[in-house]
Amino acid sequence: MRRRDFVKAIVAVPLSANKIFGQTAKVQDGAQTSSPQSNSPGTAPAGPAVTPEPVEQPTFNYRTQTITTIIPDAVARTEGHFFDARQMATLQRLGDVLLPPLNGYPGSTQAGAPEFIDFLIGASPADRQRMYRSGLDWLNANAEKQFGIPFAKINEEQADKLIRPWLRTWVMDQPPTEPFVRFINIAHADLRTATMNSQAWSIAAVASGERTPGIGMYWSPIDPHIQMYV
Amino acid sequence: MPEPSTDVLIIGSGHSGGMVAKVLTEKGISCLMLNAGPVVDFEKDRDLKPAYELPYRGLKMPGRLEHVFQSTEFNANTWVDEKEVPYTYDPGKPYNWVRVRLFGGRSLFWSRQSFRLSDYEFKAKDHDGFGENWPISLADLAPYYSQVEEIFQVIGHPDGLPQYPDGNFVVDNSTWSGAMQRFIAAGKKLGVPVCKARSAMGRDGLASSINLLLPDAFATGKLSAVSNVVVRELTVDKNSGLVNGALFVDRHSKREMSVKARVVILAAGCLESTRLLLNSRLANSSGVLGHYLIDSLYGPRIVCSVPEARDGKSTPELMEGDALIPRFRNINTKEKNFIRGYAWNVWGSTGSMDPRNFADYGASLQKKLDSYAGSGFEMSLMGEVLPYYEHYVSIDKHVVDAWGIPVLRVHTQYTDNEFNMARDAVDTGAAMAEAAGFEVLSKSYEPNPPGYSIHEVGTCRMGDNPKTSVLNKWNQSHDIKNLFVVDGSSFVSGGWQNPTMTIMALSMRAAGHLADQIRQGNI
Numbered sequence: 129m130r131r132r133d134f135v136k137a138i139v140a141v142p143l144s145a146n147k148i149f150g151q152t153a154k155v156q157d158g159a160q161t162s163s164p165q166s167n168s169p170g171t172a173p174a175g176p177a178v179t180p181e182p183v184e185q186p187t188f189n190y191r192t193q194t195i196t197t198i199i200p201d202a203v204a205r206t207e208g209h210f211f212d213a214r215q216m217a218t219l220q221r222l223g224d225v226l227l228p229p230l231n232g233y234p235g236s237t238q239a240g241a242p243e244f245i246d247f248l249i250g251a252s253p254a255d256r257q258r259m260y261r262s263g264l265d266w267l268n269a270n271a272e273k274q275f276g277i278p279f280a281k282i283n284e285e286q287a288d289k290l291i292r293p294w295l296r297t298w299v300m301d302q303p304p305t306e307p308f309v310r311f312i313n314i315a316h317a318d319l320r321t322a323t324m325n326s327q328a329w330s331i332a333a334v335a336s337g338e339r340t341p342g343i344g345m346y347w348s349p350i351d352p353h354i355q356m357y358v
Numbered sequence: 359m360p361e362p363s364t365d366v367l368i369i370g371s372g373h374s375g376g377m378v379a380k381v382l383t384e385k386g387i388s389c390l391m392l393n394a395g396p397v398v399d400f401e402k403d404r405d406l407k408p409a410y411e412l413p414y415r416g417l418k419m420p421g422r423l424e425h426v427f428q429s430t431e432f433n434a435n436t437w438v439d440e441k442e443v444p445y446t447y448d449p450g451k452p453y454n455w456v457r458v459r460l461f462g463g464r465s466l467f468w469s470r471q472s473f474r475l476s477d478y479e480f481k482a483k484d485h486d487g488f489g490e491n492w493p494i495s496l497a498d499l500a501p502y503y504s505q506v507e508e509i510f511q512v513i514g515h516p517d518g519l520p521q522y523p524d525g526n527f528v529v530d531n532s533t534w535s536g537a538m539q540r541f542i543a544a545g546k547k548l549g550v551p552v553c554k555a556r557s558a559m560g561r562d563g564l565a566s567s568i569n570l571l572l573p574d575a576f577a578t579g580k581l582s583a584v585s586n587v588v589v590r591e592l593t594v595d596k597n598s599g600l601v602n603g604a605l606f607v608d609r610h611s612k613r614e615m616s617v618k619a620r621v622v623i624l625a626a627g628c629l630e631s632t633r634l635l636l637n638s639r640l641a642n643s644s645g646v647l648g649h650y651l652i653d654s655l656y657g658p659r660i661v662c663s664v665p666e667a668r669d670g671k672s673t674p675e676l677m678e679g680d681a682l683i684p685r686f687r688n689i690n691t692k693e694k695n696f697i698r699g700y701a702w703n704v705w706g707s708t709g710s711m712d713p714r715n716f717a718d719y720g721a722s723l724q725k726k727l728d729s730y731a732g733s734g735f736e737m738s739l740m741g742e743v744l745p746y747y748e749h750y751v752s753i754d755k756h757v758v759d760a761w762g763i764p765v766l767r768v769h770t771q772y773t774d775n776e777f778n779m780a781r782d783a784v785d786t787g788a789a790m791a792e793a794a795g796f797e798v799l800s801k802s803y804e805p806n807p808p809g810y811s812i813h814e815v816g817t818c819r820m821g822d823n824p825k826t827s828v829l830n831k832w833n834q835s836h837d838i839k840n841l842f843v844v845d846g847s848s849f850v851s852g853g854w855q856n857p858t859m860t861i862m863a864l865s866m867r868a869a870g871h872l873a874d875q876i877r878q879g880n881i
Contacts, residue, residue: 199411226719244415252420295717297800299659301427301810316719318417325409325416342416344432346407350460351396351586 201327206243210250210257215264217280219245222267223319225287232332239326241319248318263311364390364582366872367604367619369589369634372463373858374844374865375625376567376575377506381869383580387876390617391583392606394626395438395459398466398568407432425454427810436460436467443759446767453768454809455629461585462568463627464812470558470565471703471856472512474503474523474863478689478699479742479853486688486697489745492850493822493831496523502863510565512859514556521699522553522684530554536676537664537706537735537794544793545683550786555682555703558858586610588761591638592622592841600840601640607761621840621872621881625865628847629751632817633766635843636753641835647818647828649750651770652852654813655700655741657806658780660787661715662796663733664706672708672732680705685742685854687782696778700741701854702787708732715799735796737787740854741779743772743808745816770808780805813857815846833868840881844868 208216223236236242249260264279267290271279275286282290294312296304303317304310323329325342333341365388368375379389409416412431423429426437438457447453458464478485480492480499504526515531516524532554534542542552558565575581586609593616595602603618624631632648635641642648667677685699711734716726754767784803791798821827824836829848835841844865846857875881 201410228720230721230724248414248417248420253424256420291719292717295719297717298714299661299800299802300712300714301806302657302802302804317714320713321417322415327408327410330408330410340406342409343406344409344416344430345404346412346432347435348403348405349435350398350403 199327201240206240206247208243208246208250210246211261211264214268214278214280215261216242216246217278218264218268219315221280221282221287222264222291222315223323225284225291226316227319227323232336234323234326234328234332236319236323239323239328241322241326244322244326245315245318248322259307259311260315263308263315266308266311363603363618363620364388365619365876366390366621366623367392367617368623368625369604370463370625370627370631370845371461371567371572371583372625372627372845373465373468373567373571373862374846375623376462376465376571377862377865378623378625378842378844378869378872379575379581380571381866382873383575383578385873386578386580387873388580389575389582390619391581392587392589392604392617393459393461393463393583393585394588394609394630395461395586397461397585425452425807425809426456427454427806428456428812444757444765446754446757446765448769451769451771452807453770454807455766455768455814456809456812457627457630461583462566462572465565465567465858468565468812468858469856470560472507472510472514472525472556472558472859473855474500474525475853475855475860476521476523478521478685479851479855482698482851488697490819490821490826490850493820493827498831499860499863499867502867503859506859506862506866509570510558510859510862511560512556512558515554517551517553517684519551519553519684521686521689522551522682525556527556528559532679534681535674535679535706537667537796538679538681538704540794541681541704541735541790541796544790547793548786548790550683550686550790552681552683552704555680587615588759588763589626589634590614590761590763592634592640593618594638594640594838599838601838609761612761621842621876623869623872624841624843625845628814628817628845629766629768631843631845631847632751633753635818636751636766637764641818641828641837641841641843643837644825644828646747646826648752649747650745650816650819650850651749651751651768651814652743652745652816652849653808654811654852654854654856655739655743655772655776655780655805656811658739658741658784658801658803660737660784660791660801661712661799662735662737662791663711663715663730663799664735664796665733667708667733668729668731670732674708677706677708677732677735683787687779693782696775696782698742698744698775698779699854700739700779700783702737702739702783704737705735707734707736709734711799735791737791739780739783739787740811740856741776741783741805742854743852744775745819745851746773751817768809772805772808776805777803813846813852815849815852815857818843818847819850820848821850832871833864834871842868842872 219242223242227236229235268279271282294309303314330341368389368391371393382389414431416431418431423437429437438459445455477496480495483489483491507526513530514527545552587606588609589604589606591605592601593603601622605616607614681704683702685701687693687699710731749770751766751768753764757765780803784801788798818828820829833842833844833848846861
């Protein structure tokens with residue numbers, strides 16, 4: 129069954145879904161009403177004033193089915209809250225210019241990269257936030273100054289005049305350090321990664337014959353994380 | 359209940375802890391191993407996933423593991439979190455302390471480059487007058503290197519160079535790629551040797567303490583191991599002054615516990631072992647405990663393209679394969695502005711190139727990436743860092759880790775010797791690449807922050823003089839004869855070489871000596 133069909137099937141038969149989850153709910157209810165002293169299976173909860181109904185115990189004959197889920201990006205859009213409207217429009221245009229759709233692969237916009245970057249930078253340390261905000265403001269201010277229009281409205285030729293002088297080559301782990309140069313090169317790398325690591329890109333890559341686009345060996349949390357204990 | 363006791367307490371489970379456990383238990387000595395983190399289950403704990411399923415699309419959680427440049431969102435859960443075990447430093451002198459507390463430690467993830475130190479390192483002072491000689495020479499350690507190379511299945515080619523000592527290799531008789539042949543020829547004209555790299559193949563794809571050392575130790579029935587316990591400090595018998603065990607804390611519940619032992623071996627990694635000794639206020643009559651911190655100079659790099667491999671013409675015969683340029687400076691010559699030397703890792707690839715190498719964007723960038731794919735030829739530097747008393751770690755009494763244990767403060771930075779070395783290395787490497795007909799796309803002279811190489815060594819250095827060294831030539835404390843430190847902290851000088859083979863050869867040798875001492879009743 130294709131993924132989408134499976135999702136439809138779940139939506140179409142709420143009764144079966146309720147059966148599954150209903151059983152779980154009963155187990156939880158039973159646990160809540162049982163007294164700490166008498167929570168062994170099959171024992172009615174103790175309590176002098178109430179005569180509770182017998183708790184239906186789960187049989188656990190049920191074998192966990194494989195439930196296929198999708199990532200939210202497949203059906204939803206990231207709601208950005210960090211950049212203001214002008215900064216976001218600048219970032220979107222920057223993404224369009226740096227990473228347009230090419231050869232059947234999605235561009236920055238189609239991959240939802242600017243919205244993802246808004247989320248990422250909103251969760252980032254203050255110095256990274258300052259770098260992005262001031263960089264986007266600089267781009268917009270210079271578009272206004274040189275061309276009399278916001279960066280979001282400039283054409284490709286105008287964008288090239290604003291961006292190209294600041295592009296640098298750099299080696300691993302050593303992005304440029306000069307303030308605006310740092311922004312434009314890191315933003316380029318971030319937009320690129322957010323685009324190439326999107327599901328939209330992966331689908332296009334599979335369609336082009338790539339076998340394992342963006343696949344890596346992921347290590348789960350190996351132990352309950354220490355933050356649970358400190 | 360009587361306090362439990364063990365013969366030998368080993369703190370740490372990486373290459374050095376695994377090695378001493380193997381040697382001692384095989385000689386019939388009971389050992390208890392404590393490790394600060396959990397045991398890994400390769401089947402359960404890892405899974406192939408697309409980046410788009412990760413919460414940050416492979417870009418890492420912001421603010422997490424900021425000093426672990428090697429970390430990705432895929433492997434973030436394998437490193438020590440700085441919030442759990444912090445360390446401090448002067449903001450103007452950052453340090454990258456890269457740690458793994460999983461059972462097996464960093465032996466799970468090392469790069470596997472496998473080199474012997476030469477007498478240009480062991481007897482460095484004899485060559486240039488700087489620092490101290492080691493109390494041992496290559497001849498002392500060679501038999502142990504040979505055994506370690508056998509266990510770790512080191513592949514390499516004997517080259518007969520005194521600064522790149524040959525070993526007990528699985529011999530690499532592979533042919534050089536076309537690009538590398540041109541690079542070798544360019545090196546010959548400049549007097550720069552280009553040799554086969556040397557690397558531990560391990561077994562079953564893994565070259566770790568957990569598959570090559572610890573199984574032998576467990577098989578003897580003489581090794582017990584406890585995971586997820588963090589050692590707070592060592593304990594001392596007030597009458598004899600000898601160490602007699604350790605206080606530790608359960609990582610999860612924070613239950614405090616103690617254990618007694620006849621001998622204690624620290625194998626927690628250079629800086630953790632040093633921190634433990636400093637927090638225990640032990641083994642420092644010399645005053646040099648924590649000092650002479652060194653690592654390897656990493657960061658300088660050159661990325662080239664081989665023109666003949668562009669536009670779909672790349673083949674494995676032309677491009678694939680790696681090489682090593684061993685130290686060649688200050689061997690038969692004397693450089694003007696730096697002592698010691700550096701090595702280059704060199705490799706060609708038929709894969710795609712990183713867009714960072716092209717100051718371009720959009721369709722124009724993609725065109726270049728398509729054209730240059732399969733033509734990449736890269737060099738990354740490994741330089742020797744000089745030991746100074748002023749480069750040291752101390753206890754920061756104002757900051758504690760998740761278990762209330764005071765943390766380390768790191769005081770170090772690179773000096774002119776390292777910067778001058780990096781400049782010479784990149785200029786020489788780029789000249790070689792250009793002489794070979796390659797296009798240099800990007801290069802950097804800049805070192806990454808100290809610590810980045812994950813080669814921290816030197817803070818419990820060995821020596822014959824108890825007034826100027828922490829350990830003797832057997833990795834044994836001058837002050838406390840039943841205390842050994844077998845990780846990289848015993849190093850007197852670092853060399854350009856990855857330290858793992860030397861750490862294991864030293865720990866094998868130290869464990870053999872300890873077993874003899876126990877048998878003779880001296881400990």
